[in-house]
Amino acid sequence: MNHLNQLATKILAFISLIILLDFTAGYLFRYLETKALNNNPQGMIAEFTMCRAEGDIMIFGASEAHGGLIPSLMKNKLGISVFNCSNDAKPFYYQYCMINTVIERKKPKVIIWSIYSCDLNTPTKRDMNSLSVLNPFYDTNDYCKKVINKKSKYENLKMVSNLYRYNSRILNLISNIFSKTETDRGYVALSNSGYKYPTLKSGSEDCGIDSEIVDSFIEIIKKCKATDVELILIIIPKFENINNSENFGYKNLIEICGKYDVPLIKEFYNSPIFLNDSTLFRDNDHLNDKGARLFTALLCDKIKQIRETKCIH
Amino acid sequence: MTFTSLNFLFFFTIVVVLFNLIPQRVRVWFLLFASYFFYIDLMPVFAILLALVTGCTYLFTRIIANSKSAIGKHRVLVLGIIVIISPLIFFKFFSFVNLVITTLLFRCGLHVSLPTSSYILPVGISFYTFMAIGYLIDVYNEDVESESNIGIVALFLAFFPIILSGPIERAGNLIPQFRKLQQTTYSDLVAGAKMVLWGYFLKLCIADRLGLYVDLIFNNIHTYNGTTLLFASVLFPFQLYADLGGYSLIAIGVARCLGIIVVPNFKRPFFATSMSEFWRRWHMSLIKWLTNYIYTPLSFGLRRWKMSGIVTALILTFIISGIWHGAELTFFVWGLLQGIYLSIEVVTLKKRSEFKQKFCLNKNPWYILISCVWVFILFSFSQIFGRCGSIGDAFYVIGKILNVLGKIEWLKLMPSSLGLFSLTLLLIKDFLDEYYPNRFLLFENKNIIIRHLSYAFILILILTMGVFDSGQFIYFQF
Known part of the structure; x- marks a missing residue:
């Protein structure tokens, strides 16, 4: 019996120690997070978008939008403030959390969302793993909680630990405390230094759709309508000539946009303006700075056109 | 259920607790059940293969142990090794051998298509096959006694901590421990x-x-x-x-x-x-x-x-x-x-x-x-x-x-x-x-x-x- 008591005491002492350390570490990480966000907001784009980013137009998307849309140029053309909240390699559910949170926190006039037909497909394991950046918001943001819980059935259990919430973040936090990222309101120019201009890829694409993602997509569209936020979807050009005639995901995207009357600017995707000039691209998937300037200018003209048409109606 | 999953941590904790609560005489069967549960959770169909390899290993070791003639023993050993190693060779080398033969025939001007196999490799097969062969040879060499309890032999080959990637254990070390499974000590x-x-x-x-x-x-x-x-x-x-x-x-x-x-x-x-x-x-x-x-x-x-x-x-x-x-x-x-x-x-x-x-x-x-x-x-x-x-x-x-x-x-x-x-x-x-x-x-x-x-x-x-x-x-x- 003594033996069992001894074992139980030791286990209890160890668990108490772990809880104490986890609790302390949580404070420390939150402190570091705030410090990093104050010092280098552009380096902490997820946290910055969640808590502080402002603009009449707010841009959402992954790397193609991060390096493809220039806020200062848009401001000159459209006359209203713009912020690019895009974050590299982030899937649909990340955008879902960000857009919902931004609408509730600081209602922008326009949301520009860079989307591809495959974004409506079932997320890969890698996609879901990339959502770990949302972990610190698990308790405070219902959208994040909902999305994180989709990762696995034990996610709520794992989130009990403060340390787990900041898993793999320590270097990122420290580097943002001591460094500064210069961006043009979220835009980071992609150069071709060290990269050759890409060669044109061609082929056909067929993406499926995930019913949960489609539901979430429609939820955002409805929310924008309900809160009077103008949602504009765009497909940013890639250096690839893709035949989408058999693409189920693409057809669905167009169908949803048509059904809910959401403008989808897709004419620059597969457009000869971009497909005939490889010097506009950093690689097959990303515009370089020259390409971003051209695309932003063309997009602004198109947005003006859309807004004018809406005013007339 | 891999070692790094939370499922495994729950499974492992439950196994350790139950193992210490149940009577000694059923511990082998409990661990065997836990091991097959673990394996079936990963690859349900191939648990049958594991059971077949176990059955063959048990059978051949018993025959070797009871055989009086040296030549007979040797024949059973060779046959046993061939039988036990066959699944490993089939799953691991079938496609490779197929490719080599087809290529050779193609180079000789013969366009022959051989039957193909699309099976994935049963997880752990390389490890439990080696353990089974080792046990067979050890019994043949009289380094270990042939185990009469099939549950212990089955547990030796299916023991859940080591079945997937080893360590490749020897019967001489594990089987005697399985014969007298005691409550876990604090240390x-x-x-x-x-x-x-x-x-x-x-x-x-x-x-x-x-x-x-x-x-x-x-x-x-x-x-x-x-x-x-x-x-x-x-x-x-x-x-x-x-x-x-x-x-x-x-x-x-x-x-x-x-x-x-x-x-x-x-x-x-x-x-x-x-x-x-x-x-x-x-x-x-x-x-x-x-x-x-x-x-x-x-x-x-x-x-x-x-x-x-x-x-x-x-x-x-x-x-x-x-x-x-x-x-x-x-x-x-x-x-x-x-x-x-x-x-x-x-x-x-x-x-x-x-x-x-x-x-x-x-x-x-x-x-x-x-x-x-x-x-x-x-x-x-x-x-x-x-x-x-x-x-x-x-x-x-x-x-x-x-x-x-x-x-x-x-x-x-x-x-x-x-x-x-x-x-x-x-x-x-x-x-x-x-x-x-x-x-x-x-x-x-x-x-x-x-x-x-x-x-x-x-x-x-x-x-x-x-x-x-x-x-x-x-x-x-x-």
């Missing part, structure tokens, strides 16, 4: 938990972190320059060590929590000063198996060839080891290289010993350091063949390392940099264990505060730096 529980904790650290904080970089580079060999490929090639052996070493430690620790002692698999391999010493420290259970059941009979059979016989046996043994890893030319070359390294060491052993004695190099730290580095370079070089998907890719990587230098892609290394920190901790620990045993103890420190803080520190590292979503262990594919 067993603590020792096991420590091993499990350290094993998770190796796997999650080192192997999977380094894997982020190594996989990225080796999956895009045409994109990266020679220096980056060289750096990835240097990191890969560490990744492999932490992966299989981590798995082995978790397996050994889990078994220890049930009061069962499983043989160790690694002993600070990167502190070996020769290739032969390296192979006494790396994947020890496989090497011991190969030594007992392949190398020793082969070298005995070739003893009249003297040194040539030893060299032939060495090369053949390691080629078999390479082929065991996979039916690919890359693994053949990998095994051949190990055989050549060891053969050179055997042939030059006398001269090297004289040289070392003459200059008193045995305890010279610089000589030891250079030897360790040299062994590491040789092993890393051979592992390029182990890591690349094809022989062409391996030569491409080597060519690029030698010819196309450039800057290392440090930015790509960022996610793995935490892994480098953890690797440094591992190497410091291995260094202290190697050269200063019983000093600078942490997990084993007599002071309870230091001990508990050490556990907590490792746990914190796992939670903050571990990669929790990487999935499988490298050796599952073998």
Whole structure:
């Protein structure tokens, strides 16, 4: 019996120690997070978008939008403030959390969302793993909680630990405390230094759709309508000539946009303006700075056109 | 349910608790049930294969044990080995043999399409097949008694901590422990938990972190320059060590929590000063198996060839080891290289010993350091063949390392940099264990505060730096 008591005491002492350390570490990480966000907001784009980013137009998307849309140029053309909240390699559910949170926190006039037909497909394991950046918001943001819980059935259990919430973040936090990222309101120019201009890829694409993602997509569209936020979807050009005639995901995207009357600017995707000039691209998937300037200018003209048409109606 | 999943932690905890609560007479059957549950959760259909191999092993060992005639015994042994190894050969080598035959026939102008197999490799088959053959030979050699309780034989082959990737156990060690399964003692529980904790650290904080970089580079060999490929090639052996070493430690620790002692698999391999010493420290259970059941009979059979016989046996043994890893030319070359390294060491052993004695190099730290580095370079070089998907890719990587230098892609290394920190901790620990045993103890420190803080520190590292979503262990594919 003594033996069992001894074992139980030791286990209890160890668990108490772990809880104490986890609790302390949580404070420390939150402190570091705030410090990093104050010092280098552009380096902490997820946290910055969640808590502080402002603009009449707010841009959402992954790397193609991060390096493809220039806020200062848009401001000159459209006359209203713009912020690019895009974050590299982030899937649909990340955008879902960000857009919902931004609408509730600081209602922008326009949301520009860079989307591809495959974004409506079932997320890969890698996609879901990339959502770990949302972990610190698990308790405070219902959208994040909902999305994180989709990762696995034990996610709520794992989130009990403060340390787990900041898993793999320590270097990122420290580097943002001591460094500064210069961006043009979220835009980071992609150069071709060290990269050759890409060669044109061609082929056909067929993406499926995930019913949960489609539901979430429609939820955002409805929310924008309900809160009077103008949602504009765009497909940013890639250096690839893709035949989408058999693409189920693409057809669905167009169908949803048509059904809910959401403008989808897709004419620059597969457009000869971009497909005939490889010097506009950093690689097959990303515009370089020259390409971003051209695309932003063309997009602004198109947005003006859309807004004018809406005013007339 | 892999070792790194929460499901496994729940399963393992429940098994340990129930194991200690149930009466001794049913413990074997309980562990057997738990082991099959674990295996079925991973690969339900192939549990039938495991049961068939178990049945055959039991049958043949019983026949050998009860056989009076030496020739009869030998025939049953040969038949038993053929029967037990057939599934392994079928699943592992069918496609390869098919491809070789089709290619040869095609070159002879015959366009023949042979039947193909689309089965995936049953997980753990290489390991339990080797254990079954080892048991069969041990019974034949009368090194162990044939077990009459089929439950114990089945548990020996299916024991859940070791079925997926070893260590490859011998019947002489495990079966006697299964015959008298006792309640777990406090010291067993603590020792096991420590091993499990350290094993998770190796796997999650080192192997999977380094894997982020190594996989990225080796999956895009045409994109990266020679220096980056060289750096990835240097990191890969560490990744492999932490992966299989981590798995082995978790397996050994889990078994220890049930009061069962499983043989160790690694002993600070990167502190070996020769290739032969390296192979006494790396994947020890496989090497011991190969030594007992392949190398020793082969070298005995070739003893009249003297040194040539030893060299032939060495090369053949390691080629078999390479082929065991996979039916690919890359693994053949990998095994051949190990055989050549060891053969050179055997042939030059006398001269090297004289040289070392003459200059008193045995305890010279610089000589030891250079030897360790040299062994590491040789092993890393051979592992390029182990890591690349094809022989062409391996030569491409080597060519690029030698010819196309450039800057290392440090930015790509960022996610793995935490892994480098953890690797440094591992190497410091291995260094202290190697050269200063019983000093600078942490997990084993007599002071309870230091001990508990050490556990907590490792746990914190796992939670903050571990990669929790990487999935499988490298050796599952073998």
